[in-house]
Amino acid sequence: xxxxxxxxxxxxxxxxxxxxxxxxxxxxxxxxxxxxxxxxxxxxxxxxxxxxxxxxxxxxxxxxxxxxxxxxxxxxxxxxxxxxxxxxxxxxxxxxxxxxxxxxxxxxxxxxx
Amino acid sequence: xxxxxxxxxxxxxxxxxxxxxxxxxxxxxxxxxxxxxxxxxxxxxxxxxxxxxxxxxxxxxxxxxxxxxxxxxxxxxxxxxxxxxxxxxxxxxxxxxxxxxxxxxxxxxxxx
Numbered sequence: 001x002x003x004x005x006x007x008x009x010x011x012x013x014x015x016x017x018x019x020x021x022x023x024x025x026x027x028x029x030x031x032x033x034x035x036x037x038x039x040x041x042x043x044x045x046x047x048x049x050x051x052x053x054x055x056x057x058x059x060x061x062x063x064x065x066x067x068x069x070x071x072x073x074x075x076x077x078x079x080x081x082x083x084x085x086x087x088x089x090x091x092x093x094x095x096x097x098x099x100x101x102x103x104x105x106x107x108x109x110x111x112x113x
Numbered sequence: 114x115x116x117x118x119x120x121x122x123x124x125x126x127x128x129x130x131x132x133x134x135x136x137x138x139x140x141x142x143x144x145x146x147x148x149x150x151x152x153x154x155x156x157x158x159x160x161x162x163x164x165x166x167x168x169x170x171x172x173x174x175x176x177x178x179x180x181x182x183x184x185x186x187x188x189x190x191x192x193x194x195x196x197x198x199x200x201x202x203x204x205x206x207x208x209x210x211x212x213x214x215x216x217x218x219x220x221x222x223x224x225x
Contacts, residue, residue: 033210042201044215090156100209100210102210104149
């Protein structure tokens, strides 16, 4: 059963704290993504990773960084979180960067106070 | 920059009646269209992908694409209460998954 997992599912942090969101996939997909979803807006791409240590900025990378040291894991890091980073974060993976179907995780709901 | 708009924002349909959702996009060179379903507190599940004008059916879900009219729709046949969810339209071009633009979604409620 193909699966994308995210941890934690819910997180509350204070402004200025560091945040680590983790994503895993069991499909050996090359490409992984981080999106955020805000009310009234579609999903926005934060970062894309084409393989281990091969990452590229998406449309809204400011305030975020990523790490991919193993093909199956992709982390999103918020250094000194801000209140406007309160959102639902989704991780996704696909076989390659092409038009292959993306598989999404269940999301992490982050609240920054 | 691609703009993707979905309508209506919310829709209530009786169980068994056809549900129709709309999506308009701004870039006529787009050639990759997907409909996703998002249940509350869950990830996105792809329902149907369509790449050329016409119709594509996947079970009870049918997508219609008319690129000349910049329009793609999703029709759900015999919807059930378990189909209640937010439906997202996603549009991209030959750049692939790096340049997907998502709509804000239509919240669909199926009344028993």
